[in-house]
Amino acid sequence: ETGVTQTPRHLVMGMTNKKSLKCEQHLGHNAMYWYKQSAKKPLELMFVYSLEERVENNSVPSRFSPECPNSSHLFLHLHTLQPEDSALYLCASSPGVFGTEAFFGQGTRLTVV
Amino acid sequence: SQELEQSPQSLIVQEGKNLTINCTSSKTLYGLYWYKQKYGEGLIFLMMLQKGGEEKSHEKITAKLDEKKQQSSLHITASQPSHAGIYLCGADRPRDSNYQLIWGAGTKLIIKP
Numbered sequence: 705e706t707g708v709t710q711t712p713r714h715l716v717m718g719m720t721n722k723k724s725l726k727c728e729q730h731l732g733h734n735a736m737y738w739y740k741q742s743a744k745k746p747l748e749l750m751f752v753y754s755l756e757e758r759v760e761n762n763s764v765p766s767r768f769s770p771e772c773p774n775s776s777h778l779f780l781h782l783h784t785l786q787p788e789d790s791a792l793y794l795c796a797s798s799p800g801v802f803g804t805e806a807f808f809g810q811g812t813r814l815t816v817v
Numbered sequence: 818s819q820e821l822e823q824s825p826q827s828l829i830v831q832e833g834k835n836l837t838i839n840c841t842s843s844k845t846l847y848g849l850y851w852y853k854q855k856y857g858e859g860l861i862f863l864m865m866l867q868k869g870g871e872e873k874s875h876e877k878i879t880a881k882l883d884e885k886k887q888q889s890s891l892h893i894t895a896s897q898p899s900h901a902g903i904y905l906c907g908a909d910r911p912r913d914s915n916y917q918l919i920w921g922a923g924t925k926l927i928i929k930p
Contacts, residue, residue: 706859746819747905747920794859802909805850806918808859 707731710795710809718817719785725812727778727795735801736778738770739794741811747794753778754801785816820844821908823921831929835894838924840906842887848909849889850918851880855902863891863904893926901928 708729717723727736738750752760753772767789769781778795792813796806822841830836840849848867852860864873869884877894893900903925907918 706861708859710859744922746821746922747907749918792857796860805862805865806860807862808852810859811857813857 706807708797708807708809710812714813716815722783725780725793727809729776729797733797733799735798737796738780741792741794787816790815820919821921823906823924827925829927830896833895836896838891838904840889840921842908846887846908849882850907851891852905853902896928898928901926
């Protein structure tokens with residue numbers, strides 16, 4: 705248990721569905737991250753939030769929409785996804801944004817059908 | 818080619834044997850992180866190295882940072898089944914860049930009983 709909780713753990717959705725992934729941390733961290741992990745590829749950083757402000761958006765398609773209502777919660781809203789978006793989505797948090805250890809959630813295994 | 822190259826990509830080791838995993842950067846290393854991931858789950862932090870020549874140990878796992886070679890090695894002594902998983906290295910981008918870690922593609926370790 706790392707202190708970062710992601711729900712749901714597994715999600716199957718159709719290409720026309722709208723769903724949301726949730727991440728929660730009560731570690732008092734100021735930075736939160738969304739990563740995408742596909743088979744045999746390096747982790748892809750999607751979004752970074754620092755003190756609830758988005759500081760990084762790595763050219764992620766608009767069908768992925770992040771939301772950080774407060775420093776403990778991070779959402780990833782999904783709509784009209786493609787099959788190639790199927791992957792493990794990992795949330796992480798860290799005390800600061802740069803040069804600090806990150807704590808990861810267990811991930812959400814997303815399958816788009 | 819990737820900015821962080823891990824070798825080997827996969828490794829099968831007899832239980833009780835030693836092994837080494839390498840992580841080589843094409844750019845100057847400012848901070849190097851090692852994480853372990855069990856299949857389909859989140860990443861668990863192992864250790865962080867910041868200074869050239871630095872060496873850290875956690876139980877039977879030792880990591881070193883060679884600043885000149887821009888490389889870090891992870892060494893496991895007397896491997897056990899619990900060491901099986903995917904080992905990922907991550908590195909801080911230079912401070913004048915955006916806030917993020919870059920990642921290697923991972924090394925899959927299988928321990929044969």
